[in-house]
Amino acid sequence: MDHFLYRDGVLHAEDVPLPEIARGVGTPAYVYSSATLLRHYRLFDEALDWGPHLVCYAVKAASNVAILKLLGDAGAGMDVVSEGEYRRARAAGVPGDRIVFSGVGKTEAEMRHVVAGGVRQINLESEPEMRLLSKIAAEMGATIPVTVRVNPDVDAKTHEKIATGKSENKFGIPIARARDVYAEIAALPGLQVVGIDVHIGSQLTDLDPFRQAYRKVAELTEALRADGHTISRLDLGGGLGIPYARSNLAPPVPFEYGQVIRDEVGHLGCEIEIEPGRLIAGNAGVLLAANIFVKEGEGRDFLILDAAMNDLIRPSMYGAHHDIVPVTEPAPGIETRAYDIVGPVCESGDTFAKGRQMPPVAAGALVAFRSAGAYGSVMASEYNSRPLIPEVLVDGDQYAVIRARPTFDEMISRDTIPEWLDRS
Numbered sequence: 001m002d003h004f005l006y007r008d009g010v011l012h013a014e015d016v017p018l019p020e021i022a023r024g025v026g027t028p029a030y031v032y033s034s035a036t037l038l039r040h041y042r043l044f045d046e047a048l049d050w051g052p053h054l055v056c057y058a059v060k061a062a063s064n065v066a067i068l069k070l071l072g073d074a075g076a077g078m079d080v081v082s083e084g085e086y087r088r089a090r091a092a093g094v095p096g097d098r099i100v101f102s103g104v105g106k107t108e109a110e111m112r113h114v115v116a117g118g119v120r121q122i123n124l125e126s127e128p129e130m131r132l133l134s135k136i137a138a139e140m141g142a143t144i145p146v147t148v149r150v151n152p153d154v155d156a157k158t159h160e161k162i163a164t165g166k167s168e169n170k171f172g173i174p175i176a177r178a179r180d181v182y183a184e185i186a187a188l189p190g191l192q193v194v195g196i197d198v199h200i201g202s203q204l205t206d207l208d209p210f211r212q213a214y215r216k217v218a219e220l221t222e223a224l225r226a227d228g229h230t231i232s233r234l235d236l237g238g239g240l241g242i243p244y245a246r247s248n249l250a251p252p253v254p255f256e257y258g259q260v261i262r263d264e265v266g267h268l269g270c271e272i273e274i275e276p277g278r279l280i281a282g283n284a285g286v287l288l289a290a291n292i293f294v295k296e297g298e299g300r301d302f303l304i305l306d307a308a309m310n311d312l313i314r315p316s317m318y319g320a321h322h323d324i325v326p327v328t329e330p331a332p333g334i335e336t337r338a339y340d341i342v343g344p345v346c347e348s349g350d351t352f353a354k355g356r357q358m359p360p361v362a363a364g365a366l367v368a369f370r371s372a373g374a375y376g377s378v379m380a381s382e383y384n385s386r387p388l389i390p391e392v393l394v395d396g397d398q399y400a401v402i403r404a405r406p407t408f409d410e411m412i413s414r415d416t417i418p419e420w421l422d423r424s
């Protein structure tokens with residue numbers, strides 16, 4: 001459930017009509033609902049309330065500091081994968097002991113920054129990485145809680161670009177090698193084994209792959225304990241999918257996911273960490289855009305929006321579906337037409353949908369892309385020199401710009417002309 005509903009014929013974000021935001025901020029813009037973000041975080045929190053746990057929001061999904069502050073103040077931990085994300089979480093006031101540092105290629109500089117700033121745990125993904133962290137931690141006089149991300153070789157049954165738990169993927173250490181790796185860590189200075197980490201992919205709509213992966217983690221927990229390691233924490237990753245089309249069969253909900261976790265690893269007495277991103281932020285945000293022109297093509301009509309692939313890359317990158325709805329509620333029974341919905345960027349890949357049935361959309365009309373809160377704004381670029389678009393947070397009947405639209409001058413002034421060209 002989200003808080004983007006038609007009221008009096010107009011799509012609202014909570015109690016704010018979207019046309020009001022369009023007038024105040026311009027389009028395109030990302031608009032997030034605080035109530036939806038909090039609701040989704042709490043669903044996970046409650047799904048795990050059978051035992052000690054921490055829900056670590058995957059910052060990569062939507063990383064605006066205001067969003068992190070909202071979730072952090074509600075008690076969320078954070079899963080970060082770069083120094084930039086770590087700094088964002090800290091800027092939002094999240095203490096180091098609620099921040100988990102994940103990622104397949106952490107640099108020495110990043111590790112030093114995070115060790116100095118304080119961290120709940122670092123999830124290690126390779127032997128070279130653990131040796132480097134050991135050296136850094138020992139030099140800095142720190143002892144860092146660590147887990148090893150294991151690759152359980154489970155098919156997550158999701159899009160190939162976002163599956164991470166098969167042996168051919170770059171992530172984690174093959175689970176068969178885990179006991180040797182833990183033995184090496186135990187002998188290294190500066191590292192303290194606290195648990196095991198696993199993350200098998202994103203947008204999973206079936207619980208079975210989670211079940212298989214968590215069963216393997218449970219077996220490994222017993223084996224590592226028998227080897228003498230303290231395994232008191234299990235980081236079970238993110239990945240629970242969301243409904244992108246209203247017509248979809250609803251994927252499993254956090255409560256059911258929490259029960260799978262309980263079934264598979266509940267008996268081990270470990271503190272559970274999870275790292276959901278998409279389910280918290282995805283349906284908590286829309287991309288608000290305006291239709292610039294309706295263009296009649298050969299046997300098809302195009303809606304040419306002011307939003308483009310640089311603002312929301314998911315359709316062109318993954319062939320992802322986003323529901324695109326008119327902000328003015330269509331009259332009941334109105335006949336729909338098929339549109340190709342595109343942006344102004346100069347490539348054919350800048351297509352959001354082909355042959356999409358929509359009520360007639362006039363030039364100037366507003367539309368909203370649903371489910372755009374996760375992996376939307378964070379994956380945007382300035383391709384075609386289109387400045388990044390603003391982000392807006394709604395809370396009840398108030399809204400605030402949480403990232404302003406840069407001016408053209410701000411965008412251009414980041415470039416510098418070298419002295420040898422500047423002969424004027």
Ligand code: LLP
Nearest residue numbers: 058199202203238239240275276277278375
């Ligand atoms: N933890 C780790 C280690 C991850 O790599 C990810 C996502 C998550 C947690 C959060 O997963 P979630 O709950 O959001 O599924 N850009 C793609 C999604 C990439 C996901 C990358 N890792 C998309 O737009 O579909």
